[in-house]
Amino acid sequence: MSEPLLEVKGLVKHFTLNGDLVSRIAGKTQTVKAVDGVSFYIHQGETLGLVGESGCGKSTTGRLITRLIEPTAGDINLRGEDMLAFSPKRMRETRKDVQLVFQDPYSSLNPRKTIMDILSRPLEVHNLADNWHEKRERVLELLNLVGMGSEHIDRYPHEFSGGQRQRIAIARALSVTPDLVIGDEPVSALDVSIQAQILNLLRELQEKFSLTYLFIAHDLAVIRHISDRVAVMYVGKIVESGPVETIFNEPLHPYTKALLAAVPEADPKKPPPRLTLEGEVATPIDPPPGCRLNGRCPLATSICGEVEPPLLEVATNHQVACHNL
């Protein structure tokens, strides 16, 4: 099999709480283990869905890959090259290859810039257009690509609905012809009828340009729809990953099972949503040793409180981190 476009190995991001001098001297600092040893890969043209609940570290993972924040430890390899070793200049060029689409199209577009400004700025930064006419032409092309008419080019973000703004944010990401697009909850703020439009658009664009997606979301049905492979995160760790059909039809990790059982399906004939775990989500602040799900898990045994389960391959491409399989 060919080399993956993106490979992440042992990615760690710890944040320090109460990092002031007094607390440090008194030894009262705490560590938020937002991302704690995450490994995955994505092949060209593939969509990896990263799913988990709030605070599980999925957005932090996305930001680490774009190097908006620097990891505490771990490797990020883009086409086999160590991205963390890139010089600032090389990194600036690489940003062209890795683009982000954010959740909230109301705060991710500058309200004082026209669509022309917003979409042509990346072209300027990366020297992708020689003159105004070329830029304008390219921007019109981008608008057309995301299904928006050319009449919108000189308008401001506030003149658009949420769905249209998200189209503009996607056009901006595509303006520099990236290989990898990281979508951080890109459809979560949208109503379902619009959400479906944007999901279709993302899929069309993927086919057209052979784009690679890291799709971060909390909505399992959306993840199911868009992904080829899925990684499930819980408190800074990937607990299960595998092909989308495997994860949804034959989940093995108790947390994955619990997530799926909790989704209310839009069909009254389906079983009602229920929670198969006890208690509440564990905190990533100085978590206890062992499995993060320990204390909530119906399968837990004594080892779960002592040893952290490694993510092991149980079948081809299917990895699970659980002691009790």
Next chain:
Amino acid sequence: MSEPVLELDNLSVQFNLKRGVLRAIDSVSFSVDKGETFGLVGESGSGKSVTARTIMRLIPQPPGEIASGTVRFQGRDLYEMSDDEIREIRGQNIAMVFQEPMNALNPVFTVGSQIGDALRTNMGMSKSEARERTIEMLQLVGIPSPSARIDNYVHEFSGGMRQRVMLAMALSCDPTFLIADEPTTALDVTIQAVILELITSMIERFDMSLLFITHNLGVVAHACDKIGVMYASHLVEMGTKDEIFANPQHPYTKGLLRSIPRLDVQEKFLTPIDGTVCNMMDPPRGCKFNPRCSEAMDICREQIPEFRELAPGHFAACHLHDQPTV
């Protein structure tokens, strides 16, 4: 045959703003029976929350205005009541839980004092009675060690626990009717499942009626007996849960159901509804859905369709169901 507890009849609410008149709800009629759970679904801006606030008489007037219709609770017109009477209704008969407990609860008082205040004002309890009852309520909604947690502030609770606190507060005065406005929208899916189960069990236990407002069709599919679908200030379809999901009659309802990604099968492309919601300051003539409707006819661009009963208990407002004129 059970009698309706809440009846909305031809209710229209508008906001008279500087830039024009905004019809937030238009000719909405529905009723909720005793013990019934009614789900009101629709997308952002469709008017579902305004409906809830109108029932509670929480719409500021002006700029708000009840342009037509009535809201009756146990047969009495809520808009003909005095301020004292409505306060009594709000305190003791109709309770409401909101999406954001952090905004709905006061951050500078302990949860115990807030729930206690409600009990002392509405039920005339003494301080110690109120405290006892509050602990009981916190216990009931599943807050661990309630006698210690009663003296905590809202920020000391997690999102799911805050929603439990709000539910405890809403239920503390034995309401007969609960309005829940997107109570699980801000919650993670596992916590949502727990809160839904809790609401359902409380409704049964206290024999209450429920008006459940949400944009999530999955949630109404499991939490409600009857469903009303709103689009652009109109109620466009209403029926039993099974009818709405198995046999939707309005093109909007059908479109909405088709556009949800499914959990059991993976489809390559979804079937979205084309276009976007109309501008409510300048809505289209006729049916508000006509610019997005694949089945729109000439009459749809002219006349607002009547909300009519197609089968017993199943209503829709669509010209496709007009009787052929002879």
